[in-house]
Amino acid sequence: MIEVKNITKSTKEGRQILKGISFKAKKGDFIGILGPSGAGKTLTMRCLNGLTKPTTGEILITIDNQVHDIAKNKGKELRQMRQKIGVVFQGFNLVKRLSVLENVMIGKLGQINQFRSLFKGFNNEEAQKAYEALEKVKIEKLAKRKVASLSGGEMQRVAIARAIFQEPVILLADEPIANLDPTNAKKIMKRLKPLSEEMPVIGVFHQPEIASKYCNRIIALKDGTVVYDGNSDISEDLLMDIYGDELQEIENQALVSAPLA
């Protein structure tokens, strides 16, 4: 359960980029955040896992029945919260020289004893759990391969497995399919969707048609405010409203990629 309460973020020069964003997400939500470039999508995501501090507002995340505010926490508390927040990045962000299984295990680094992680490493039980995370995204066969030898779609699935292995209470995905071809993009969406049964999944997407097909809730941002928060049946008029001039461009991209999909 995550509750974003009226967060704002201003630059040092005083320009307000986020102008009061609020929403709640619970188990079962697969939220697609849409919006034109510069609307504050990525910044909102960075606030949600504490990479950026909002200027004002609260971000309440319930972990083990306790409510924490990630907007206030620092140092050790922030690290502890992050252990329970899974993040999937646009660029996959894997250690390419390590194997698939090793990359998945990195997801739990923060949760195991510091001394053991530095001098011994992971144990068999953890390796087994990591393998099970790979099974969930159906790439357990690649467990021993070096990440550098994988395709983009495979790498993103490893990244999802890494987030699953963290056993997070919430999963964030910042443009997880932006670097992928349409076929792989669909595969990734199919893997993300069932995860929302266990925890809220919040993703930023560039393709409204894919988001509305797989997500069950859409939040649209424009100029740092929420302009739509509701079911994923979004109309052409609403899209026009959200994207304005950018819409034509986005639809053209969709047309180009359509035959492949």
Added chain:
Amino acid sequence: MSLVIDHPYLIPSERLKKRAFIFSVLAIIVIGLSIILDLNPLLFFTDGHHLINLLGEMVPPNVDILWEKKSIFSSILETLAMAFLGTCFGGGIALGIAFLAATNTSPHPVFRFIFRGLMSIERVIPKLVIILVFVIAVGLGPFAGMLTLTIGTIGMFGKLFADAIEEVDPEPVEATYATGASKLQVIKYCIIPQVLPSFTANLFYAFDVNLRSAIGLGIFGGGGIGFEIHMAMKMLRYKDALALILFTIILISIFEKFSDYLRAQILNEQTLK
């Protein structure tokens, strides 16, 4: 409408003028410095026969020296040991310092400033000056040579290692921090795997460089085969000297091939399967 060329380099005559200017400045500097140093190119023609005489006296090399003088082999061993130990100690310390001196792993910017500064000061001081200091401090011999190589390796390779750490892919590092990992965990699981191949390659390179330096340092009191060659030349035993030089060249070539082979094997193991 007239043609407008907004880039001066596109006009050939301009380019020629510029080149002519640069070359004449260079020529003036070369001639001026030669006059200051009292260089006389004619000497090469009038006294050139001395060089040919010397080369004549060096052949045939007296290969027997290698068997007659038992100390030659221990000298070779000394040179190799100097280079190897200098690389081990210097490389080890350089690795430690590199993590303190790289922005993304340094515990505090002050460490970075201090260690980067110390290493660049070290690089400015020639090795031949450093060994003179060590020879006075610990006496003539391979120990002074090894200490010199250790210091030199720290200055040169500490910087290379630190640069390699700073150049790692930042994305997985960010992702690992995002899982709540600590800095030491990020270093072990994210940064070291990325820099390991470059560390390995550079350590082998350091040994190559140190082996050559070790021979040169011998002349300045570091002992080893360099010292033997120096003594042979000083005592006008030119045939002995040539034998030692040839022997050294062959030996270094063999070691270089061997270290190339080892490096390839290790890197192969580290790279993608």
